[in-house]
């Protein structure tokens with residue numbers, strides 16, 4: 024949108040697709056406003072240039088139905104605080120009430136539409152629904168990098184019906200992820216964690232072609248350990264991915280990528296607060312216990328690789344970090360990543376939460392607002408939200 028001048032924006036109605044899919048607590052308060060803060064440059068630029076800003080986002084997965092607890096009102100309040108100005112809010116995304124609110128909107132004012140996933144047409148990528156959204160505005164801006172991997176009405180289809188532009192956040196995400204990960208300073212190290220091998224298989228394969236070192240932690244490590252022929256007790260295990268895990272390890276060898284699994288684990292009978300825990304070697308997990316965090320030896324070993332890296336990409340926690348008893352490994356690694364001096368790129372809601380819990384968010388080069396979107400981008404997949412803009 025930096026190409027849009029004041030003359031082009033003054034008095035124009037601009038529909039901005041943002042990703043305000045933020046976590047809420049039981050009281051309905053936003054507990055992490057990273058995604059809202061990240062879209063402020065685009066919103067402010069439009070407001071300062073006299074546009075009438077209409078924001079649209081999804082929140083959670085209401086599956087085409089109105090869910091009271093997923094209304095956008097808490098987001099409107101949070102945005103109001105951050106912008107220091109009134110944010111108008113309507114309870115629909117299309118129709119008369121919305122059209123009236125848009126007509127009443129003045130230059131430099133903001134209107135937030137309701138959760139767009141209350142409409143089944145959104146995820147279906149319905150053209151008529153997209154047309155109705157387009158009718159509200161003169162210009163479309165997509166700043167929702169976090170949802171760019173979805174081919175939905177408000178993320179991709181609406182671009183067909185209006186002049187369409189990328190917002191500053193979208194542009195920055197694509198530029199940083201593209202440049203830093205495709206032309207990395209070496210050694211290039213990736214850390215992958217999270218529960219499942221299956222959800223990261225594509226990205227693991229792609230990263231093996233690019234990185235020098237791959238560190239694996241979190242729930243997915245147990246499938247690899249099982250693939251090496253060892254027992255994992257009651258730890259998370261994806262039986263169906265054991266063969267795949269074996270192939271990945273063979274591929275790493277073939278490509279001469281340093282592939283590292285945890286040295287030790289914090290094990291417990293259950294993954295909850297207050298249970299007795301113990302640290303065991305990676306190949307000595309007792310049959311009645313499960314691994315819920317990486318142990319101190321792993322932190323030290325991973326830390327040595329991290330300290331020597333020049334580029335680090337990290338997605339996925341290394342243990343069940345939302346439970347304090349199992350948060351230590353992930354937090355220690357977050358601190359080491361932050362202190363590494365490398366170009367550091369971190370993505371995924373849980374990983375960002377861990378970075379914040381460690382209090383090191385200011386020391387990370389780029390915190391991506393995309394979880395699934397950043398993984399698909401790294402994997403080399405085309406993102407429908409981006410393609411729709413390129414098509415224009």
Ligand code: 3PG
Pocket residue numbers: 042044083084169170173393394395396
């Ligand atoms: C995310 O949180 O990754 C994005 O907002 C997309 O949400 P979704 O996975 O429900 O499509």
